Amino acid sequence: MKKNAYIEEKRRHDVVSSMAKKLATPDQTMVFSEAKKRSHKLTLIASSVVFIVIMIVVGVTYTLKGSTGGPEGVSVQVNSPVQKITDVYHREEISVEQYSMLLTDVLVRYDSLPEHYRVEAPLIDPEEIYQKLARVWPLVDVEIRNTILKDIPQLESRL
Numbered sequence: 001m002k003k004n005a006y007i008e009e010k011r012r013h014d015v016v017s018s019m020a021k022k023l024a025t026p027d028q029t030m031v032f033s034e035a036k037k038r039s040h041k042l043t044l045i046a047s048s049v050v051f052i053v054i055m056i057v058v059g060v061t062y063t064l065k066g067s068t069g070g071p072e073g074v075s076v077q078v079n080s081p082v083q084k085i086t087d088v089y090h091r092e093e094i095s096v097e098q099y100s101m102l103l104t105d106v107l108v109r110y111d112s113l114p115e116h117y118r119v120e121a122p123l124i125d126p127e128e129i130y131q132k133l134a135r136v137w138p139l140v141d142v143e144i145r146n147t148i149l150k151d152i153p154q155l156e157s158r159l
Contacts, residue, residue, distance in 0.1 A: 081106050081117045082128055096139045100148060103129050108151045130158045 082103065089099040105113045107129050110122065133152075137145070137159055149156055 045122055077121050079121065080149060081110075081113060081119055081122045082124065082132070084117050084119075086132065096136050097144045100133055100140050101135055103133055103150050104148050108153060132157050 017140065085094075085099065085102045085106070088094050089096075094102070100119065106117075106122075106124060107126055110118070110124075133148070133155060140148075
């Protein structure tokens with residue numbers, strides 16, 4: 001009987017030892033599960049940061065372009081009288097003659113420009129105005145052309 005008692009004692013010792021080891025080291029599935037949760041949180045945070053950065057870049061780019069046509073109900077402030085005039089012309093709210101005269105006014109007599117085209121600190125590039133006038137020049141009435149050339153004689157060499 002001693003032999004059987006020794007075997008049972010040995011088994012009990014192995015079982016207790018095995019249980020002690022399991023209690024001493026954490027379950028690997030739990031460690032993996034926690035790491036997976038942490039990884040998921042980091043991925044979510046990184047995705048959110050990337051999304052926010054993209055939205056900021058798009059917003060800044062859209063604002064710097066000076067576009068007046070945003071999503072419905074949203075208007076972006078334009079800091080260029082030339083852009084305001086061009087937008088109105090492209091919407092066909094003014095004729096080509098009015099467009100060319102307004103561009104001339106921006107360059108020659110800004111104070112006579114209608115109030116709704118003026119801006120507080122205008123960004124005026126004469127080259128841009130010359131290019132815009134050159135594009136529509138063939139469409140402009142001869143009388144208006146002569147008037148513009150009197151105001152901007154250097155335009156003739158650029159056409």
